[in-house]
Amino acid sequence: MPVLVYTENADGKFKKSTFEAVSYARAIADQNNTNLVAISIGDVSSDQLIALGKYGAEKVLNVSNAKLKNFINQAYASVIADAAKKEGADIVVLSNSFSGRGLAPRIGVKLQAGVADGAVALPEQTGKFTVKKTAFSGKAFAVVELTSINKVISLTPNSYKVVENGGAATVEDYAAEGNASDFKAMIKEIVRSTDKVSLPDADIVVSAGRGLKGPENWGMVEELAGLLGAALACSKPVSDAGWRPHSEHVGQTGIAVSPNLYIAIGISGAIQHLAGVSSSKVIVVINKDPEAPFFKVADYGIVGDAFEVVPKLIAAVKEYKASA
Amino acid sequence: MKILVCISNVPDTTTKITFTDNNTQFNNNGVQFILNPYDEIALARAIELTDGGNGTVTVINVGEASTEPTIRKALAIGATDAVRVNAKAHDAWYVAAQVAAYVKANPFDLILTGRESIDYNGSKVASMLGELLDLPSVSIIKKLDIDGDNVTVEREIEGGKEVLTTPLPIVAGAAEGVAEPKIPNMRGIMSARTKPLTVIEPVGVKTLSEIISYETPAPRGQVKLVAADDTAKLVDLLHDEARVI
Ligand SMILES: Cc1cc2nc3c(=O)[nH]c(=O)nc-3n(C[C@H](O)[C@H](O)[C@H](O)COP(=O)(O)OP(=O)(O)OC[C@H]3O[C@@H](n4cnc5c(N)ncnc54)[C@H](O)[C@@H]3O)c2cc1C
Numbered sequence: 001m002p003v004l005v006y007t008e009n010a011d012g013k014f015k016k017s018t019f020e021a022v023s024y025a026r027a028i029a030d031q032n033n034t035n036l037v038a039i040s041i042g043d044v045s046s047d048q049l050i051a052l053g054k055y056g057a058e059k060v061l062n063v064s065n066a067k068l069k070n071f072i073n074q075a076y077a078s079v080i081a082d083a084a085k086k087e088g089a090d091i092v093v094l095s096n097s098f099s100g101r102g103l104a105p106r107i108g109v110k111l112q113a114g115v116a117d118g119a120v121a122l123p124e125q126t127g128k129f130t131v132k133k134t135a136f137s138g139k140a141f142a143v144v145e146l147t148s149i150n151k152v153i154s155l156t157p158n159s160y161k162v163v164e165n166g167g168a169a170t171v172e173d174y175a176a177e178g179n180a181s182d183f184k185a186m187i188k189e190i191v192r193s194t195d196k197v198s199l200p201d202a203d204i205v206v207s208a209g210r211g212l213k214g215p216e217n218w219g220m221v222e223e224l225a226g227l228l229g230a231a232l233a234c235s236k237p238v239s240d241a242g243w244r245p246h247s248e249h250v251g252q253t254g255i256a257v258s259p260n261l262y263i264a265i266g267i268s269g270a271i272q273h274l275a276g277v278s279s280s281k282v283i284v285v286i287n288k289d290p291e292a293p294f295f296k297v298a299d300y301g302i303v304g305d306a307f308e309v310v311p312k313l314i315a316a317v318k319e320y321k322a323s324a
Numbered sequence: 325m326k327i328l329v330c331i332s333n334v335p336d337t338t339t340k341i342t343f344t345d346n347n348t349q350f351n352n353n354g355v356q357f358i359l360n361p362y363d364e365i366a367l368a369r370a371i372e373l374t375d376g377g378n379g380t381v382t383v384i385n386v387g388e389a390s391t392e393p394t395i396r397k398a399l400a401i402g403a404t405d406a407v408r409v410n411a412k413a414h415d416a417w418y419v420a421a422q423v424a425a426y427v428k429a430n431p432f433d434l435i436l437t438g439r440e441s442i443d444y445n446g447s448k449v450a451s452m453l454g455e456l457l458d459l460p461s462v463s464i465i466k467k468l469d470i471d472g473d474n475v476t477v478e479r480e481i482e483g484g485k486e487v488l489t490t491p492l493p494i495v496a497g498a499a500e501g502v503a504e505p506k507i508p509n510m511r512g513i514m515s516a517r518t519k520p521l522t523v524i525e526p527v528g529v530k531t532l533s534e535i536i537s538y539e540t541p542a543p544r545g546q547v548k549l550v551a552a553d554d555t556a557k558l559v560d561l562l563h564d565e566a567r568v569i
Binding site for chain 1: 335337339340341343361362415417420442444445447448449451452454455456458459460461462463464466476479480481482483484485486487488489490491499501531532533534535536538539540541544547548549550551552553555556558559560561563566568569
């Protein structure tokens with residue numbers, strides 16, 4: 001029985017988190033000595049579909065029905081669950097993106113499958129089928145056994161490396177409609193800023209807190225983020241005060257991130273903040289208080305005034321980039 | 325308008341998470357349980373939408389009797405009445421199946437949850453409910469407005485937002501932006517004691533997952549401090565040692 005992976009696109013382009021999901025699904029297929037089938041829904045170029053082979057998909061089902069161009073979770077779940085049944089796939093993999101979160105549970109119900117959301121590692125299949133996932137908002141991990149025959153796994157972005165060692169995939173047009181009752185919701189507007197790095201997918205995150213005193217001081221944070229190709233984030237009081245949008249708020253009650261590098265500027269490191277950022281691979285803390293709790297979980301730190309340190313850091317990054 | 329808000333009872337956000345029995349059980353010894361912060365947002369919006377007697381807000385919790393203080397808190401904040409399904413919240417699927425069974429017998433115009441519970445972070449109940457009830461669902465909303473029989477929601481997408489409209493009823497998971505949480509006042513607290521809290525028995529549901537153990541994140545090594553005027557050194561370390569830039 002093959003593994004089925006749903007390859008999400010944004011505006012017709014696959015994202016890194018999609019390649020992570022395909023690479024991850026490939027590894028699960030290998031665990032089971034089986035094939036990997038991908039399903040793409042929307043308007044994606046055939047070059048990109050063929051290139052899914054690089055990440056390990058043997059076959060790609062391409063749903064290009066115009067009715068399904070934009071993401072409606074109800075309809076997409078019908079299409080993906082039907083494809084799983086037709087292909088005989090018992091494991092469905094997708095990214096735990098914003099859309100993936102609205103999709104995986106619906107696919108789970110349709111396939112009577114247990115859903116492992118937010119997986120951070122490959123399943124173990126020694127008698128039991130278990131998946132490690134984040135729990136308690138990043139304060140811990142839970143190992144979940146899926147006891148059902150069918151299984152749905154959504155992968156946390158940035159938790160599995162993209163692996164490229166496959167070839168070209170065979171692309172098949174796949175006719176799918178969804179059910180009539182799936183189209184009650186209608187999309188009125190999609191706003192996607194192209195110049196900003198998306199926070200949940202970012203490799204580098206530059207985050208700032210109340211230590212910055214006010215929204216007028218974010219220029220240097222934005223400059224540093226721009227130089228590093230980083231996404232911006234902030235602590236909760238900063239977004240509560242309206243200094244920054246809620247979509248930048250990270251932590252236990254905000255977005256959980258796991259970038260390669262998280263730079264925290266003027267953030268104390270309260271337990272609720274740490275919950276959402278502690279799975280970052282490397283943490284840098286800039287804080288004027290040497291006793292700030294954030295230093296206890298940091299890899300690198302600078303004790304100093306952000307208004308002096310950050311401009312110097314910007315200069316150092318510029319110099320590094322000029323010499324690189 | 326009849327609104328249902330699904331609420332969960334979770335460890336307080338300041339809780340240091342530990343485990344017992346060889347890391348197979350969550351250690352709730354000394355842990356304070358609260359109304360899930362996102363559910364507070366959902367509840368606040370439901371109360372706003374029914375403000376001035378324009379409908380009712382029912383809260384439903386799948387939980388054992390120990391969750392009742394949290395249910396009373398929701399009543400104190402302003403819910404009209406409450407239902408507790410008398411069972412341990414085994415997993416999201418189990419919870420969604422219980423709530424769906426209740427809603428099939430007692431229809432609502434709008435069903436809200438929080439975007440996720442801060443214990444298992446699944447973001448699953450809203451979408452599972454949508455599927456079980458054949459209704460549209462939006463798992464993480466930043467805004468929700470009702471105009472007659474239609475609802476407009478804004479949901480977050482990577483690097484942006486999406487605006488959707490659908491006819492009622494729908495299921496949606498509330499996140500920040502939807503409403504400001506409300507703090508119960510004295511009158512609310514007094515009246516919460518006498519508001520109806522109905523306890524019902526669960527329906528039979530086959531479970532699909534089981535938590536078998538927990539792990540805590542590996543501790544980090546000692547922090548390496550760099551002098552405030554030596555930012556070039558930090559850049560070198562990030563490049564040569566950590567290899568992240
Ligand atoms: C239910 C609940 C949920 C919560 N969820 C979250 C969450 O998801 N995310 C979150 O972030 N918080 C959350 N919080 C809030 C959390 O408890 C902290 O209050 C918050 O994280 C603190 O933000 P901060 O570090 O920006 O501000 P502060 O704690 O005020 O810290 C500011 C820091 O800046 C430093 N500083 C000041 N001036 C300078 C300077 N010139 N240069 C360098 N450093 C300077 C100070 O030394 C201090 O360490 C939650 C709280 C509750 C009760």
